Amino acid sequence: MKSFSVSTKIVMGSEGMMEIFQGMQKVLIVTDKFMQDSGKVSYVTKVLEESNIEYEIFSEVKPDPDIDTVAKGAARILEFKPQAVIAFGGGSPIDAAKAILYFATRKQNNSNCKFVAIPTTSGTGSEVTRFAVISDKAKNAKYPLVEDSLLPDYSVLEPELIVSVPPSVTADTGVDVLTHGIEAMVANNANDFTDAAAEKAIRLVRDNLIKAYENPGDLAAREHMHNGSCLAGIAFSNSGLGLNHGMAHTLGAHFHIPHGRANGILLPFVIAFNTDWEDESQECYKKYHEVAKILKVESYTVKQSSKNLINFIRKLLAKLQVPATIKEAGVSEEDFKAVLDDMVKAALADRCTGTNPRNCTYEEVKKLFQKAYYG
Numbered sequence: 001m002k003s004f005s006v007s008t009k010i011v012m013g014s015e016g017m018m019e020i021f022q023g024m025q026k027v028l029i030v031t032d033k034f035m036q037d038s039g040k041v042s043y044v045t046k047v048l049e050e051s052n053i054e055y056e057i058f059s060e061v062k063p064d065p066d067i068d069t070v071a072k073g074a075a076r077i078l079e080f081k082p083q084a085v086i087a088f089g090g091g092s093p094i095d096a097a098k099a100i101l102y103f104a105t106r107k108q109n110n111s112n113c114k115f116v117a118i119p120t121t122s123g124t125g126s127e128v129t130r131f132a133v134i135s136d137k138a139k140n141a142k143y144p145l146v147e148d149s150l151l152p153d154y155s156v157l158e159p160e161l162i163v164s165v166p167p168s169v170t171a172d173t174g175v176d177v178l179t180h181g182i183e184a185m186v187a188n189n190a191n192d193f194t195d196a197a198a199e200k201a202i203r204l205v206r207d208n209l210i211k212a213y214e215n216p217g218d219l220a221a222r223e224h225m226h227n228g229s230c231l232a233g234i235a236f237s238n239s240g241l242g243l244n245h246g247m248a249h250t251l252g253a254h255f256h257i258p259h260g261r262a263n264g265i266l267l268p269f270v271i272a273f274n275t276d277w278e279d280e281s282q283e284c285y286k287k288y289h290e291v292a293k294i295l296k297v298e299s300y301t302v303k304q305s306s307k308n309l310i311n312f313i314r315k316l317l318a319k320l321q322v323p324a325t326i327k328e329a330g331v332s333e334e335d336f337k338a339v340l341d342d343m344v345k346a347a348l349a350d351r352c353t354g355t356n357p358r359n360c361t362y363e364e365v366k367k368l369f370q371k372a373y374y375g
Contacts, residue, residue, distance in 0.1 A: 004191060006128070007148075007151050008117075008127070008128045008151055008152050008154065008155050009153065009154050011154055011157070013157070013158055014158060016156070017156060021047070021048065021051055021084060022051075024083040024114075025054060026055070027053055027082050028056050028057075028077060028082040028084075028085050029057045029058065029085075030085060030087050030088070031058070031059050031087075031093050032059060032061045032062065035089050036057055040120070040161070043088070044088055055082075056076070056082075058072075058073050060073070061092055064142070064252065065135065066136065066137050067136055070103060071103070073099075074104040076100075077104040077113075083113060083114065084114040084115070085101055085114070086116045087118065089118075089120050090124065091121065091124030091133075094124065094126040094152075095126055096134075097117070098132035098150040098152075099132050099134050102150060114153045115151075116154045117152040118155075118161070119161075119226070119230075120165075121173045121229075122162055122212075122229040123173025123229055123260050124173070125180055125233020125234070125236065126233065128155055128233040128234050130146060130148050130150045130151050130237050131150065131236075131237060132144070132145040140254050140342075141346060142250065142252065142253040144249065144351050144352060151237075155230065157226050159219055159223035160219070162222045162225070162226055163222055164216075167214075168321070169258075170209075170212050170213050170225075171209075171213055171261075172259075173229070174209040174260070174320070175260045175261070175263060175264035175316075175320065175322060176260030176264075177204075177225065177229045178264075178267075179245070179260070180229075180233065180235065180236050181198040181201040181228075181231075182291055184232065184239045185198045185202075185287050186274065186287040186288065186357045187242055187355040188240065188357060189240045190239040190287070194234075194235045195235075195290075197231045197232070198235035199290075199294055200228070201229070201231040201235065202294045206294065206296075207224065208220075208224040208225050209320075210319060210320075213319075213320055239355070240352065240354070240355030241355060242274075242355055243270050243352075243358075243368075244263055244267055244352075246347040246352045246353030247266050247270070247353075247368070247369065248262040248266055249347075249350055249352070250342075250343045251265075251326065251369075253346075255330075257326075261322055261323070264320075265317075265322070265372060270368070271288060271306060274356070275288060275303070277358075284357035285302040285303065286302060288302070288309055289306070292305035292312075295309065297309060324375060325372060325374065326369075326373040331373070333373075336373050340366065341366075344365045348362065348365060
């Protein structure tokens with residue numbers, strides 16, 4: 001069943017934060033060590049201190065949060081008993097906070113605990129999605145959680161928090177936004193409402209990603225990318241994603257490639273696979289043509305539009321200094337071949353792959369990984 005909902009209240013800037021925490025006595029902040037040690041977390045703690053709210057900081061989150069971190073965080077919630085949990089940081093702290101709350105609630109019902117997400121990168125859209133990705137380091141695997149209860153109650157969008165993000169992170173997260181928008185448009189569960197959010201997100205990337213990358217202090221570009229990330233999150237939270245994310249999850253888990261970078265490397269190859277049809281009337285052809293129109297590279301035929309789109313993405317990756325292949329990302333051929341079969345199985349089992357517009361076999365995904373490795 002296709003549906004669309006936005007249950008997260010989006011707050012623009014810090015002005016509305018006082019109202020969110022009104023009447024609360026305890027708040028737990030979930031973040032990473034850098035955000036705490038650098039003092040950036042004061043964006044949140046200052047508001048809590050002014051409101052005389054007791055708080056604790058759980059800063060053990062690392063990139064690709066794992067099961068052990070989630071277990072520690074859940075234990076912290078059960079002990080501290082906060083009225084709200086604030087996720088402060090990039091996708092990893094937000095995903096960790098989602099999983100921490102999810103498992104803590106299963107252990108002891110605390111459904112009245114509010115969940116506030118404050119993203120400090122413009123990429124994952126996790127602040128408005130029912131998705132979270134948790135790693136199992138022992139198995140070199142990533143597990144997507146998909147559950148309505150993972151949706152934050154509030155999301156605070158503050159572009160000032162993004163200004164200091166280095167260009168490489170701006171590039172990786174910006175490509176992540178583009179991938180979210182494109183996959184949301186072609187996903188099996190896409191509809192007019194998800195298309196509207198995805199189309200706007202893609203336009204915002206088109207007009208602002210290079211500006212934010214080349215001039216990190218461009219606050220207007222930063223704000224547009226932040227909003228684009230959120231809109232893309234709203235889109236794919238309702239439509240689903242696709243094979244690109246199914247492959248990127250396992251690729252990142254095995255070789256610790258940043259998620260947005262993994263998405264960017266794979267994106268041209270996945271689009272080529274999804275449009276490898278003799279019949280140009282296929283719905284995904286039409287959707288990729290629409291994406292090409294938004295990016296101003298469309299052609300007279302939908303097939304040529306798809307090729308133009310692939311070329312556009314490759315040129316964009318080059319401008320952003322994102323590797324064009326898995327090999328260029330620093331993965332040795334020996335290491336790649338050693339885990340290839342495991343990655344293919346993981347990609348096929350990934351929940352994101354289930355809404356890809358084209359069904360795929362084991363051999364097709366294996367060949368696709370190989371193309372993405374060698375180019």
